[in-house]
Amino acid sequence: MSKTSNPHEKWDSQLRKGTLELVVLASLNERQVYGLELLKSLQQLPTMQITEGTLYPLLDRLKREGLIAAEWFQEGDSRPRKYFQLTSAGTDKLALLADRWRQSVADLAYILDHPGPEPMFEE
Amino acid sequence: MNIRTELHNYLSSLNKYLARLHHDDAAEVIKEIESHILDAVEAREANGETVDMKHILAGFGSARDLASQYVDHVLQGAPPPKGFKAIQSITRGVTKGLWYSMAFFGYFMAGALALVGLAKLLFPNQVGLWSAAQGQSVVITFTDARFPMSQEVLGWWLVPLALLASGLVFILTRKVLKALRHGMP
Incomplete structure (x- = not known):
């Protein structure tokens, strides 16, 4: 997926800022991945064009908050890689944020589905 | 400048800007970033692509900006003593x-x-x-x-x-x- 700018780049960027924590927690749900693997997975998605400079400090913060755990692991003769996974606190936080996200999507859908001139809610 | 030198220079610069962190914290950041960069180099080499270290490092931004993101959230977790909030x-x-x-x-x-x-x-x-x-x-x-x-x-x-x-x-x-x-x- 190319990183060429698009007319929605500013919107995408603002949306990413607000949802990045949820994105990373959800990406680590029931899987253990290393940094480059996580980054490449996210960059497959059109609105998830984050950079290394955004991802790694965020992973570090989530680790310090106890939401994710990190462990260096070496397979065979390969170089050791740092793998990330959710902690139980991270799983709880993911459930909470996912609920709020779904509620936000439902709320937004309701607003989009109820244009004027009628009031949004019946008196 | 070869890719090893570019990597070394970037990590040295990053290490300098992480000086406000505890030595072990800074060393862990350096190790993590280096590991990612070497992964990226290996992935490109495996795909037969030319390795452009500048392009890889661009993803991290400047060493100073990258370090400041770590420093900001790490130090926010260690507030100043009582009575020193104004400082x-x-x-x-x-x-x-x-x-x-x-x-x-x-x-x-x-x-x-x-x-x-x-x-x-x-x-x-x-x-x-x-x-x-x-x-x-x-x-x-x-x-x-x-x-x-x-x-x-x-x-x-x-x-x-x-x-x-x-x-x-x-x-x-x-x-x-x-x-x-x-x-x-």
Whole structure:
């Protein structure tokens, strides 16, 4: 997926800022991945064009908050890689944020589905 | 410049900007970033692509910006001592000049107060705290000539009070300098 700018780049960027924590927690749900693997997975998605400079400090913060755990692991003769996974606190936080996200999507859908001139809610 | 040199230069620069973190924390960041970069290099080589280190490093941004993101959230987790919250807002961008000025002023005052206390012990008649000008002025003197139209206050109490004030100024100066140190580039 190319990183060429698009007319929605500013919107995408603002949306990413607000949802990045949820994105990373959800990406680590029931899987253990290393940094480059996580980054490449996210960059497959059109609105998830984050950079290394955004991802790694965020992973570090989530680790310090106890939401994710990190462990260096070496397979065979390969170089050791740092793998990330959710902690139980991270799983709880993911459930909470996912609920709020779904509620936000439902709320937004309701607003989009109820244009004027009628009031949004019946008196 | 070959890719190893570019990588080394970037990580050295990053290490410099992470100096405000604990050594182990900074070392972990460096190890993690280096591991990612080497993964990216290997992935490109495996795909038969040319390795462009500048392009890989561009994903991280400048070493200074990357380090500041780590430093910001790590230090936010370690708030300053009680009563020093106001200092937190001015710690960013503290210059060496301010730090040394603060150190000089604080330690000078602590030393001067300690000297006054000790001098009163050694030269009780020459050293004292005087109320002059009918109570309009208070002066500390070290002289044989009595301050005109004045009356000594505190007396021997000047010794413990000056030493206590010296200790308090010394401790306060150390704490302020420690808090300011976090804001130095």
